[in-house]
Amino acid sequence: MLERIGSPRDLKDLTDAELDELAAEIRDFLVDNVSRTGGHLGPNLGVVELTIGIHRVFDSPHDSIVFDTGHQSYVHKLLTGRRDFSNLRRRGGLAGYPARDESVHDIVENSHASTALSWAAGIARGHTLRGEDGRTTVAVIGDGALTGGMAWEALNSLGASHDRVVVIVNDNGRSYAPTIGGLARKLDGIRTDRRYEQFLGWGKRTFANRGRFRNFAYLSVMHGKRALKGLLTDQGMFADLGIKYIGPIDGHDQRHVERALEQARELGGPVLVHVLTEKGRGYSPAEQDDADRFHAVGRIHPETGLPIEASRFGWTSVFADEMLAAGEDRPDVVALTAAMLAPVGLQPFADAHPDRVIDVGIAEQHAVTSAAGLAYAGLHPVVAVYATFLNRAFDQVLMDVALHKAGVTFMLDRAGITGDDGPSHNGMWDMALLRHVPGLRLAAPRDEPTLRQAFRDALDVDDAPTVVRYPKGAVPEPLPALRSVGDIDVLAEHGEDPRVVVVGLGSMAATAVETVGKIAAEGISAIAITATWAHPVPGGLLEAIGGAELVVTVEDGLTDAGLGEEWAAYARLAGTPAQWSHHGVPREFLQHATRAQIVDDLGLDASDLAAHALGLITRD
Numbered sequence: 181m182l183e184r185i186g187s188p189r190d191l192k193d194l195t196d197a198e199l200d201e202l203a204a205e206i207r208d209f210l211v212d213n214v215s216r217t218g219g220h221l222g223p224n225l226g227v228v229e230l231t232i233g234i235h236r237v238f239d240s241p242h243d244s245i246v247f248d249t250g251h252q253s254y255v256h257k258l259l260t261g262r263r264d265f266s267n268l269r270r271r272g273g274l275a276g277y278p279a280r281d282e283s284v285h286d287i288v289e290n291s292h293a294s295t296a297l298s299w300a301a302g303i304a305r306g307h308t309l310r311g312e313d314g315r316t317t318v319a320v321i322g323d324g325a326l327t328g329g330m331a332w333e334a335l336n337s338l339g340a341s342h343d344r345v346v347v348i349v350n351d352n353g354r355s356y357a358p359t360i361g362g363l364a365r366k367l368d369g370i371r372t373d374r375r376y377e378q379f380l381g382w383g384k385r386t387f388a389n390r391g392r393f394r395n396f397a398y399l400s401v402m403h404g405k406r407a408l409k410g411l412l413t414d415q416g417m418f419a420d421l422g423i424k425y426i427g428p429i430d431g432h433d434q435r436h437v438e439r440a441l442e443q444a445r446e447l448g449g450p451v452l453v454h455v456l457t458e459k460g461r462g463y464s465p466a467e468q469d470d471a472d473r474f475h476a477v478g479r480i481h482p483e484t485g486l487p488i489e490a491s492r493f494g495w496t497s498v499f500a501d502e503m504l505a506a507g508e509d510r511p512d513v514v515a516l517t518a519a520m521l522a523p524v525g526l527q528p529f530a531d532a533h534p535d536r537v538i539d540v541g542i543a544e545q546h547a548v549t550s551a552a553g554l555a556y557a558g559l560h561p562v563v564a565v566y567a568t569f570l571n572r573a574f575d576q577v578l579m580d581v582a583l584h585k586a587g588v589t590f591m592l593d594r595a596g597i598t599g600d601d602g603p604s605h606n607g608m609w610d611m612a613l614l615r616h617v618p619g620l621r622l623a624a625p626r627d628e629p630t631l632r633q634a635f636r637d638a639l640d641v642d643d644a645p646t647v648v649r650y651p652k653g654a655v656p657e658p659l660p661a662l663r664s665v666g667d668i669d670v671l672a673e674h675g676e677d678p679r680v681v682v683v684g685l686g687s688m689a690a691t692a693v694e695t696v697g698k699i700a701a702e703g704i705s706a707i708a709i710t711a712t713w714a715h716p717v718p719g720g721l722l723e724a725i726g727g728a729e730l731v732v733t734v735e736d737g738l739t740d741a742g743l744g745e746e747w748a749a750y751a752r753l754a755g756t757p758a759q760w761s762h763h764g765v766p767r768e769f770l771q772h773a774t775r776a777q778i779v780d781d782l783g784l785d786a787s788d789l790a791a792h793a794l795g796l797i798t799r800d
């Protein structure tokens with residue numbers, strides 16, 4: 181059946197039986213393919229009927245369809261003609277999120293949650309202002325993403341508009357773990373209050389074989405059901421905002437879904453359709469997974485769902501262990517997460533100290549400012565987020581934490597090039613952004629011992645924000661310092677009075693050591709240095725550089741606005757004569773590929789860096 185679907189139009193004439201067959205085939209396809217490549221298996225298994233329904237009721241790309249976060253768009257890709265998932269999230273293959281260069285049906289490439297309703301509000305207003313009144317804008321947003329503040333900014337605005345927007349809340353009750361907070365409770369109440377559905381069922385059964393009288397009675401009950409729904413299921417929340425509400429709908433009942441979407445389309449807008457789905461639906465290993473229903477998996481055995489590759493998250497585990505220890509020693513330490521308790525490594529701490537972990541939902545801005553409040557109240561908050569997601573909370577770091585000299589520790593996981601998770605997931609902006617925050621100290625540890633120590637040091641800073649950033653994946657072998665000059669660690673040295681100094685920050689420290697080895701092999705004296713606390717400029721830098729001719733910096737962050745630039749400016753002001761050559765990530769959006777491929781493309785490996793340095797040094 182799937183092979184018959186070359187475009188969404190091919191869906192329109194399928195029979196009920198063919199639709200059920202198609203849904204089953206799509207689920208088999210997802211398990212078979214994503215188990216081989218890794219990806220967001222659980223979220224996509226939960227939106228099969230919903231996505232089919234969207235593409236049967238609406239007419240993409242005439243109608244604009246937007247996916248919030250976009251991790252649940254694999255089915256959309258399948259139904260819009262893309263079948264080759266063999267290289268999903270890998271170079272040359274499909275992106276893990278919508279991608280405009282893949283399809284005219286793809287609109288939002290940003291994988292940062294809670295933006296879809298704002299996109300939809302803008303697109304719909306655009307259609308209205310251009311007189312394109314027949315075009316509907318559809319936004320699919322998960323219950324987790326709906327906990328993000330931007331979503332409510334958009335709902336507030338939509339409530340005052342008359343634009344043709346259909347908001348579909350894909351409510352599976354989970355982000356990774358069950359969604360938290362008052363909104364989740366409200367949705368849960370609607371989701372689980374079966375009185376309305378039972379009454380509806382009674383109505384249908386009672387008037388099923390309708391005679392004339394019964395027909396009249398049935399229609400009066402059904403037309404009155406909106407009032408009943410308001411009475412029985414307390415769904416006024418959205419209607420009070422000026423947004424019509426349809427639901428709750430069984431998101432796995434194809435006909436029910438399509439009837440609701442047709443009703444929404446006819447209503448014009450804005451209207452919200454509340455769809456109840458199950459993350460991981462139809463794949464028992466995911467359905468039985470209490471952790472996160474296979475939200476984001478590596479390669480797995482399709483039969484069992486068991487991972488094929490070892491755990492991918494070494495740095496995270498080191499932080500998890502250190503945080504657990506801190507929880508014992510420091511009763512003032514509390515943790516905040518933005519709906520990613522396990523992925524950032526806070527689960528062990530949460531198990532030991534459940535009252536000292538605050539999950540704010542997908543609400544990083546709220547997390548940061550409430551951390552400033554916690555610090556004011558005498559605690560030491562640890563905000564654990566992926567580096568890229570802190571971008572949206574820059575103002576809160578600046579004006580709530582730093583302005584008030586609040587002792588808040590930020591643990592930035594997935595810092596630097598992450599690679600396969602797409603352009604908006606690379607954590608490449610934090611050092612360039614955060615170095616402008618007055619009073620902020622930033623550490624880029626190079627290995628397990630320096631990560632542990634940096635975290636402990638950070639907990640002792642109670643009058644300023646501290647940031648500890650570390651990459652995705654396995655932790656490298658420990659890189660002990662041969663000696664230290666102030667706060668600078670010398671990791672390798674070849675020859676006296678080095679002509680070349682290579683600075684490797686954080687995850688690039690090992691690269692610096694390898695680079696100076698290659699330079700020395702060409703008869704040029706060289707040393708490799710780093711500093712765990714890399715911002716502000718560490719003491720001892722000028723002494724470490726000495727009279728070198730060339731300083732090469734390499735960092736897992738922006739090249740032209742990163743810490744290498746900051747160190748160079750400091751040295752130049754001090755009058756050191758060295759030439760500086762900076763290497764990092766260019767100020768552009770990196771398309772999905774493996775981290776290794778991107779590092780190689782950017783010339784951030786030791787061979788390229790050594791060749792670059794040797795090209796700048798005059799040979800005797």
Ligand SMILES: Cc1ncc(C[n+]2csc(CCOP(=O)(O)OP(=O)(O)O)c2C)c(N)n1
Binds near residue numbers: 223291322459542544
């Ligand atoms: C700003 C931001 N914070 C965190 C994340 C990480 N993240 C990706 S998906 C997800 C859970 C989304 O839950 P929901 O919106 O309910 O979608 P579902 O996976 O349940 O379909 C999270 C927290 C993100 N993408 N963006």
Ligand SMILES: CC(=O)[C@@H](O)[C@H](O)COP(=O)(O)O
Binds near residue numbers: 251475523601652
């Ligand atoms: C969509 C999203 O933002 C997360 O699911 C993210 O893709 C997880 O990344 P990791 O796999 O690195 O934990």
Ligand SMILES: [Mg+2]
Binds near residue numbers: 353
């Ligand atoms: Mg969800």
